[in-house]
Amino acid sequence: MSYYGYGMMGRGWGWFMMIGVIILMILGIIALVRYLQQSGKPNDRAVENNALNILNERYARGEITEKEYNSKKAQIKS
Structure with missing residues (x-):
């Protein structure tokens, strides 16, 4: 068995692998940050539906006129 003294880096491919792992880690961190930022935002459609539900309840209880x-319904839809 001959040993050429390249060690773990094996003719330079080890450096490419290390750079690749670092790039993958950076991309993973960026993806995680974006996911966490998006998960904190309320869904616009859910907010609109919630507002309409509240408005419908107030109208049904007689708190507001037709x-x-x-x-208010027209304002929510626009």
């Missing part, structure tokens, strides 16, 4: 209901 005119107010239609006006």
Whole structure:
């Protein structure tokens, strides 16, 4: 068995592998940060549906008139 003295780096391929691992780690961190930022934002559609549900409940309880209901509903939809 002959040993050429390249050690673990094996003719330079080890450096490419280390750089690749570092790049993958950086990309993973970036992806994780983006995911965490997106998960904290409320879904616009859910907020709109929630507002409509509250408006419908207020109208059903008689807290607002039909005119107010239609006006507020138009504001939410726009």
